[in-house]
Amino acid sequence: MKSPTTSLQRGLIAISLGIVFLLLVLPLLLIVSQAFSQGFSGFWEALTDSDMGHAIRLTLLVAAISVPVNLVFGVLLAWCVTHYRFKGRQLLMTLIDIPYATSPVVAGLCYLVVYGAESYFGQWLSTYDIQLMFAWPGLIMVTLFVTSPFIARLLIPLMAEQGSDQEQAALTLGATGWQIFYHVTLPKIKWGLLYGVILSNARAIGEFGAVSVVSGAIRGQTLTLALLVEQLNDDHKVVGAFSAALLLASMALITIALKALLESKHPDTH
DSSP states (O other): OOOOOOHHHHHHHHHHHHHHIIIIIHHHHHHHHHHTTTHHHHHHHHHTSHHHHHHHHHHHHHHHHHHHHHHHHHHHHHHHHHHOOOTTHHHHHHHHTHHHHSOHHHHHHHHHHHHSTTSHHHHHHHTTTOOOTTSHHHHHHHHHHHHTHHHHHHHHHHHHHHOSHHHHHHHHTTOOHHHHIIIIIHHHHHHHHHHHHHHHHHHHHHOOHHHHHHHTTOTTTTOOHHHHHHHHHHTTOHHHHHHHHHHHHHHHHHHHHHHHHHHHHOGGGO
8 A cells, every 4th residue: 555645745746846847848848939939931941941951961970870880889898898808808898988987078179189180190181181070070980989888888787797608508509609699699688789779879969069179160061950059049040049959859859758668668778
């Protein structure tokens, strides 16, 4: 039998709901109202703008490249540190956390110093007409950096808890490495892997700090949706800025919905 809700509990619930409304719901309502402040025609005009279209495509391109790379990297790294014991293993696990502890702006600046046109490596690339910074490859590089720990850090404790007994048994029976991974390992980690992909994708789409340093803010070339919001706002194009923000918010809400659905069906993934 459930205990009755006390006045203190009701008060805490009311305070929590009030904070959620002020910090989450109210800003979302403001974004929607400002995006449609000139009606649907104004919103549609902002969405069909050429700069907006390029920003959407670039944002999706960055996510489409960085997320699969992180998926492969995360699985291989998790497999390595959970199935083998070697010198430097603890150091490797520590290095995984560097993107967590490093400010994205600092990371972007480091990439700019190392790969920028004025650096030795940047000048060498220029001789082959290769430009990384202030171009889309640079955006992908810094996005890979800030999103790299998500899948690995989720899979490492999961795979460590499950152990490798089944993989060893399959190996003894003559299964190949790929057969072991596909038929034994993947079924055990698939929900955790999907959860990590969702989080990695959300961060890749919404990343601002690192990409703002290496993008050069070139409209129609290196502006992702997050950067376009700032630039349109600085240009006092309110409808355009909030329309882009609404797209990002919609992507975030979809990600949250997928995350909540996955957690409800498979609570062991979080």
